[in-house]
Structure formats: structure tokens, C-alpha cells
Amino acid sequence: MTPLKSLLSFAALAGTALATATPAAATPQRELREIRCDLLEQDRGQLLTVEATDLHVLDQTADGRRFEPAIPRGMAGISCGRTSVIPAAWDDQVLALGLPLFIAETGTRGRVGVLEIDNGRYRFRLIRGEMQPEEQAEIDARIQAYQARFDAAQRQRRQ
Numbered sequence: 001m002t003p004l005k006s007l008l009s010f011a012a013l014a015g016t017a018l019a020t021a022t023p024a025a026a027t028p029q030r031e032l033r034e035i036r037c038d039l040l041e042q043d044r045g046q047l048l049t050v051e052a053t054d055l056h057v058l059d060q061t062a063d064g065r066r067f068e069p070a071i072p073r074g075m076a077g078i079s080c081g082r083t084s085v086i087p088a089a090w091d092d093q094v095l096a097l098g099l100p101l102f103i104a105e106t107g108t109r110g111r112v113g114v115l116e117i118d119n120g121r122y123r124f125r126l127i128r129g130e131m132q133p134e135e136q137a138e139i140d141a142r143i144q145a146y147q148a149r150f151d152a153a154q155r156q157r158r159q
Helices: 005-018 133-158
Strands: 034-043 046-051 075-082 101-105 112-118 121-128
Touching: 046 075, 121 133
Parallel strands: 075 101
Antiparallel strands: 034 046, 034 075, 101 112, 112 121
């Protein structure tokens, strides 16, 4: 069993639940909806899903609101099922908690990506699936916006 088996199972479950409710292919113009979010904990090298019914990243970070959910100690990440794998405008709020954000795209594509920060640098990696060039350009712009906010906050702290 791989460390991502639980996360990929989550993606499959979310995709199955929406198979009849969503179009087969995600498009950049389609409204971004979040189906559910859960916590991830690591157990012997495997990521396991921990149900978190009060966790709603899109709603809780809307318009740049500070993301302050109650996260139990020892969690390894947050996982959200959405209609698109492209990170949302304020998803960097999750990383401020010291946790990566795994995004599982619902529907037939079933792509999975992770938004993370390493040594003060944001990045998004696609773990499963492929990205179209126009989607990559959108992700690159989003990462630049996250980085600019982070860098500005760091400069402000030093003053």
C-alpha cells in the first residue's frame, strides 16, 4: 500500500459521488466548488483520512479571511475534494498552519495535487494526472500571488 492510497481513495470516492452531478471534464470557467475537506494523519508512512465535518477551506478563507480551524496535534495535512485541482485564491492560508493542502479533483479526471511550501517557496505538484498548459499558467500565476503575500508578510515582520 502506498502513502497516498488513502488520499487517492478519497479522490475516487469524491469522483464517484459526483459522477452524475458534474460534467466529465473540468474547465477553467467552471465554478469552483468544494465537496468536502478532511484532515490527514501519517501512520507508519501512510496518509490516513480523518473526517473533519467542520473543515471548509474555500468558505473559511473567502476574501482572505484568516484560516483558523481547530486542528488536532499531529496532523500531516488537509485534503479537499473540489471540482478543479487548481489551487484557489486563498489556499495559501492552509500552508500558514504548517500543513500541505492536497486537492483531489472530482469527476472523471481524478487528478490529485499538493500545495506546499519549502524554505519559504510555494509550489504546487501534480501527484496524479496531467496538467494542460493553460492550467499550468493559471497555477503559476496563483503561486506568484501566494509568494508575493508571503514575502510581503516576511518583510513586515522584519521591520
